Amino acid sequence: MTFDYDLFVIGGGSGGVRAARVAAGEAGAKVALAEMDRYGGTCVIRGCVPKKLMVFASEYSAIAEEASSYGWSVGEMSFDWDTFKTRLNKELDRLEGVYRKLLAGSGVTTFDARAKVKDAHTVVLSTGEEITAKHILVATGGRPVRPEIPNAELGMVSDDVFHMDALPKSILIVGGGYIASEFAGIFNGLGVEVTQFYRGAQILRGFDDEARGLIAEEMQMNGIDLSLGTNIEMMEPVEGGILVKATTGEEKVFEKVLFATGRDPNTWDMGLEEAGVTLGRRGEIVVDAYSQTTVPSIYAIGDVTDRVNLTPVAIREGMAFVETVFKGNPVSPDHDLIPTAVFTQPEFGTVGLSEEAARDLEPIEVYTTSFRPMQTSFADRPNRVLMKLIVSQASRKVLGCHIVAPAAGEMIQLAGIAVKMGATKEDFDRTVAVHPTMSEEIVTMRNPTRKS
Template sequence: MAEYDYDLFVIGAGSGGVRASRIAAAHGAKVAVAEEYRVGGTCVIRGCVPKKMLVYGAHFAEDIIDAKRFGWEIDGCRFNWSTLRDNVLNDVKRLEGLYNNTLTSHGVEVIHARAIVTGPHSVSLGKGQEVTAKYILIATGAWPQRPECEGAELGITSNEAFHLPEVPRRIVIAGGGYIANEFAGIFNQFGAEVTIANRGATILRGYDEQIRDRLLQISMTKGIQFIFNAPFEKVVKNGDGSLTVHAGGKTIETDCLLFATGRVPHTRGLGLETAGVELDDQGAIKVDEDSKSTCDSIYAVGDVTNRVQLTPVAIREGQAFADTVFGNKPWRVDYNCIPSAVFSHPPMAGVGMTEAQAKNKLGTVRTYTSDFRAMKNVLAGREERSLYKMVVDATTDQVVGIHMIGPDAPEILQVAAVAVKAGLTKQAFDDTVALHPSMAEELVLLK
């Protein structure tokens, strides 16, 4: 008889857990994955995928207005939130089914139950059943956190935002990161009065300063209000169901409060202490370069490790784990030069070092920018301007960072990220013939 029930038992069927399960099974391992909610995890069920669908829906608000300048006569047009909401949720259900099929078709056993670690090689399932595994992989992701203030339970998080019965007339969004700015753009386009209340002094800390300042400027022009240095003090529910938010010495009346104040690793109640798995001060599982925890038989990938909270990173970590442990093909994830995007209105994206980071690390840098109106915006009579920025090592001419804001910025940035990752020089961009007319051509015309 086998020493263990499974070669690998995965807790959490999100992006990282699904990839690790599938690849480990393809390498011949006997694999089971436990998921207490829905297969697909944060990205598919309550994160980047449904949110991107809302972003698409929100863009039509301006597209319909702009269409008149392009000769289209659109009368009697109105927005129906419930139609978009239900279509999005239905597509999420479809994707969940595809993820389930992917696992089962690769021979992975899917267990719809909560799993708790009871030792280095043992897991307890929801109904008291205990199973054993040679290796255990924790891929439970992260969870939205709420500020510790009176009445915080009256607010919602991004998890619940996809299920709202209607678009609120007024909404306060707490936070200044990508989730806050993305939902601000979405609800603003759907007609809500949006206020971002941030405890800090800036939005999107860590992004290039010029790019994030441009987003702030455009967002304010679109009618989004910002309150900075405003930590939450308390939230009070009024007799008519509305809320009064007390933050930074100010009071804000609203119909909905959305907390987008960060995400914390989802490790509470997992029983990791029974196996000697150490956590950091934020509850993240401490892992080495091979995603191994302080217990030799327990690994962790994705947001639960708090290394880089991005879906593509979790997928790569899951793949590297499975190839290394079960495929005899050891490799490690390279965390250098990871591109990222904010699907705001307009979107912004970046890869590599910001200007400030480059100056601190390299000393002497050159920057090139293009500040322009997209052709579509010109004809539409829209004053909104795009901004592209390239950061170059002045000593080697190597491009060390590209940052942009404007229509389709994430789509353009993905290809540009290859050039930055490959270490190409500014001269290589200059030597490339422009694709005209396009917004992307600005990257090879920077002077």
């Protein structure tokens, strides 16, 4: 059978674009890609990139306050949302242009349309055009969802934040994951009165307990009203905003409500099940170790598979797909020991097992230190940082590294290399400290804090 293309990619995010580019540019495949919205996907257009730029913007208020302790005379400061938003949109336009040029430069044919799967080798575009391909790759990512409560449409989701006409005076953020906690820090730093509801006992579920406990304490110290064990019971529009009644019985009016309570895979109305592709309970595409679905010609990568929902992982999965399908070199994407950063304030970098997960597997030693770093201590600010290593008693390997500190994401990238290589605690000990830095504590902790 003759096909229009060797590969048709559905989704123009980081994973889909990388797979398309490499398949066309390196493997010589005839490739097409369809994107219904903006090229760059969630990360570039409405996720990692604009969020990180907002983190940068929000941190200047604290920097200005600290500067006076170092002898700087700082005048009155104010934040202008319109100025920032205009520059942000300009940057996102530039990045989208880069993605389009990369695809064109690799010889990928692009369609600005929504694509649905008709059968194992056919996609149908929203323009009505039908296209055949030997292989189909679904890389449609995920989308934020609102909880199923009355008047939930009154609240925003994360996608809406970047399109606000003005910065609110007050906001309620519902959720305890990294998106909710990151936006709590962002809005707080920009001068918004922030309240955060989370129904669980502590934010950042699944991460190391000691680390998330410190983050929660620091967030509260920075001025965020964090209410744990709390959810929305009722919300309704009123003059001046949204009246929210909490499960604790408290009632308050907020100018805005932001739901950061979860994301679902983008598989709705794509014809996948009708074509024979198996979906999971939440709509995620079920794939094997090589990202292949239950239909042999259809593959899926990234958040739509709900494996490890991180942009660099989607890119790695896309590369592994090309190696497997177009280069004759079967590669299974490696999801083990992935370093990651949570851009809360304070920032959190982590790789490997939490203390709780590690001690359920084997006897461990825990090395931990928390202290006021030089920069903030000099400014007489109470903020603390945390450095933590989880070590196997048997093999001496470092099973986990957790850092809560400014620039923790930058630190964990390098620590992640050592942990991925299987470094032992003694390897860390043999490394000479870089002084004076916060990160030197990672290689100077000699005695375990506890064993379990």
